[in-house]
Amino acid sequence: MTLLVPADPLRPRRPDEHFAAEADAARDAGLDVAVVDHDALTSPDGARRGVARVKESGKESGKQGGKQGGRDDGEEGGKAVYRGWMLRAEQYAAFAGALEDRDVTLRTDAAQYRRAHELPGWYAALAAVTPPTTWTVGDDREAFERAACDLGPGPAVLRDYTKSMKHHWHEAAFIPDLADAGAAWTVASRFRELRDDDFTGGFVLRRFEDLTKAEVRTWWVDGACRLVGAHPDTPDELPAADLDLSAVAPLVAALGLPFVTVDLALRADGVWRVIELGDGQVSDRPTSIDPSPFIAALVRS
Structure with a gap:
């Protein structure tokens, strides 16, 4: 290797x-x-x-x-x-x-990379454990408004196929109510402006859920969870001892992907939810995970 x-x-x-x-x-x-x-x-x-x-x-x-x-x-x-x-x-x-x-x-071959890296590739397999989601192909307003209608009124989080702009939360990520079409498009327009040439695929609208703790990043090799750690954005907030992967594990395994990350967070009702699945090759390692056990987990068969 x-x-x-x-x-x-x-x-x-x-x-x-x-x-x-x-x-x-x-x-x-x-x-x-x-x-x-x-x-x-x-x-x-x-x-x-x-x-x-x-x-x-x-x-x-x-x-x-x-x-x-x-x-x-x-x-x-x-x-x-x-x-x-x-x-x-x-x-x-x-x-x-x-x-x-x-x-x-x-x-990881090219088809596997796309399936892990772009949300439409993995969403259907994990729909039961992740927020309801709709998306567009491209960036035109009519398609965006159709996707918003399909998701229905209420708060939502905006991203594209590969990335959000959560560090610009109020101006380019969070939509308080999709029923306000004008305000929702203002957020989408700002998101598109900030993503610029990095914009990928189309707009993705995800139902906002009330989360109570920092995200956890889990690392999966050949369908098995090999490592659990903090999310890179909050490297010192270590995973909760009660992390429950029982609902997630068979769904991730069924994807048949060689190396992925799954980010999870605890919803206010005590249910663990998948926030993101990504290709492990391009997922950042938090500073609180030492590189040696990380590499050992990566190459373990």
Whole structure:
């Protein structure tokens, strides 16, 4: 198994500082580590350049003995898992294809990545344990108002297929009442403005639910929960001892996804609710989880 991490933009043979600790932990666990150029991966036709430092499977890797010299270029290929910055689904597909040309296969294929990364891919499977949701294809007002009508009046939270703007809660995330079409569209317009070129798929409207505690981030490998920790936004608020995954576990397993995160929060009535499912490769690790047990959980079969 090879761990692929973004390169430091200023030192392209080294991992980006944000992922350096995970890279060190992976080497200590006996994994190969290779760097990829994230800027190239997100540029048109840049996938081949993005993986140029990943050696083709079966070729000499030219390793310098673990951390010697601090170099991560040219690690041997084969099976690989990515830990890095977010990629659009089409960018990930190009990334996977460029790696396949080098006989390196990502454990999460392009279809699996899209299913985990974009809400419409996983919502139906988890509908029983997550807030009621509607969405549009595209960003026009008529489609937004149809989605709002389908969800019905009352408070809602707005996002797109991959991300919310919860740090702009009142201006671009929370809609007090979908029955007020004008006010709802004002929030949607501001959300679209803030997301700009990162806007993905369409508007997503989720029924607002009263949550009582900070979110918990759980990490799942091959359908089994391997690690439970705080959410990256609240790294010091550790998970509650009464976290109940019994309703969630069979639904996540049925998705058949290799590596995902599931964020949960406790609703005011005492029921644990799924707030988000995401691809684990591009989900941030909270600072309160040490990289060594994290890597151990990731590679555990």
